Amino acid sequence: AQTVTQSQPEMSVQEAETVTLSCTYDTSESDYYLFWYKQPPSRQMILVIRQEAYKQQNATENRFSVNFQKAAKSFSLKISDSQLGDAAMYFCAYRNRREDDKIIFGKGTRLHILP
Amino acid sequence: EPEVTQTPSHQVTQMGQEVILRCVPISNHLYFYWYRQILGQKVEFLVSFYNNEISEKSEIFDDQFSVERPDGSNFTLKIRSTKLEDSAMYFCASRIPGATLKAFFGQGTRLTVV
Structure with missing residues (x-):
C-alpha cells in the first residue's frame, strides 16, 4: 500500500524568507503523480503544485x-x-496514474509566516 | 475559479443519530469523492463515485456509510448511526474525466458526535 509521510507537523518562517517542507512516500508503482495542496484556515484545499513521476524536471x-x-x-x-498569505496547512499527496484512483495524503504541515 | 460547496460547515449530532453531509460539486464534474480527517491525523479516502455508482471505497466506508447523488447536482454522504469516532472533518471533492491531475475540494464539514 502507498503511504505519504510528512515529518514536520508545524513550521515557521520569516516573511520574505525561504522555507522547505518535507515529504516522503512509499510505493511500488513506477508511474504516479505527486501533489502539494494548501488549505488556508476555514477554506478549501487548493492544488499548489504537481509532479508527474516520469518527468525528471x-x-x-x-x-x-x-x-x-x-x-x-x-x-x-x-x-x-514567503508571504503572509502563504500561512496554511500544506498536504503532500500521492496518486497512482490509474484514471479513477484515490489521492493519498500525508498528515500535513502547518506553516506559520512571521511578520 | 469554480468551487465545490459543502454544507453545513459544522454539524453537531448525538451518538446514534443519522447525519447527512451535503456537497455541491462543480457542475460539469463527473467524478466525486469523500475524504475525512480525524483531528491530528491524515486525510483519509472514504469513497469515490462515478456514473451513479461507487467505484472504490476504503475499509472505513462500512455499512453505516452511504453516498447518493439524488438530483444531479448534490452529492451526499450519509452516516446512519453515528459513533464518537466518526467525529472528523469531511471533505468532498470532484473532477472532470481525464483531468486526472486536478481534483477540486470543498472547505469541509466538521462533524462532532457527542
Whole structure:
C-alpha cells in the first residue's frame, strides 16, 4: 500500500524568507503523480503544485518549487519569498496514474509566516 | 475559479443519530469523492463515485456509510448511526474525466458526535 509521510507537523518562517517542507512516500508503482495542496484556515484545499513521476524536471509554479527525488521517494516543497498569505496547512499527496484512483495524503504541515 | 460547496460547515449530532453531509460539486464534474480527517491525523479516502455508482471505497466506508447523488447536482454522504469516532472533518471533492491531475475540494464539514 502507498503511504505519504510528512515529518514536520508545524513550521515557521520569516516573511520574505525561504522555507522547505518535507515529504516522503512509499510505493511500488513506477508511474504516479505527486501533489502539494494548501488549505488556508476555514477554506478549501487548493492544488499548489504537481509532479508527474516520469518527468525528471522539478515542477515550478511562481514562488513554489519542488525537489523530486524519485529514487529516494522524496518530494519536498520550497516556498521562496514567503508571504503572509502563504500561512496554511500544506498536504503532500500521492496518486497512482490509474484514471479513477484515490489521492493519498500525508498528515500535513502547518506553516506559520512571521511578520 | 469554480468551487465545490459543502454544507453545513459544522454539524453537531448525538451518538446514534443519522447525519447527512451535503456537497455541491462543480457542475460539469463527473467524478466525486469523500475524504475525512480525524483531528491530528491524515486525510483519509472514504469513497469515490462515478456514473451513479461507487467505484472504490476504503475499509472505513462500512455499512453505516452511504453516498447518493439524488438530483444531479448534490452529492451526499450519509452516516446512519453515528459513533464518537466518526467525529472528523469531511471533505468532498470532484473532477472532470481525464483531468486526472486536478481534483477540486470543498472547505469541509466538521462533524462532532457527542
